[in-house]
Amino acid sequence: MEPFWAVVVGIMFGAGIYLMLRRNLSKLILGLILISNAANMLIMTSAGLTRDAPPMIAAGKETLTGTYADPLPQALVLTAIVIGFGVLAYFLTLLQGAYKSNKSENLDRLGGGAS
Known part of the structure; x- marks a missing residue:
């Protein structure tokens, strides 16, 4: 199942980079969201x-036995989601501020410099 998620993460990174290269501010933001979510999926996979079982030490034992889910990537992803x-x-x-002041989402018109 993990090779499937590797392909999904790759597609999400590619789509995010494609959107970030467009000359539209809203597409740039959507690309940033896609890349952020792809990075979170990459960490989890x-x-x-x-x-x-969850990583809980049973009563009367000192260490974990068997396989368990690692909680560190889950904590990192939760922090990354909040950020x-x-x-x-x-x-x-x-x-919103750029659109109110310039009535455009085109990044070429948002420069404010000599055109």
């Missing part, structure tokens, strides 16, 4: 997808 949401909210605010 690189840790190994398991349906085993990604904050960055997305910031960029959407910038998009």
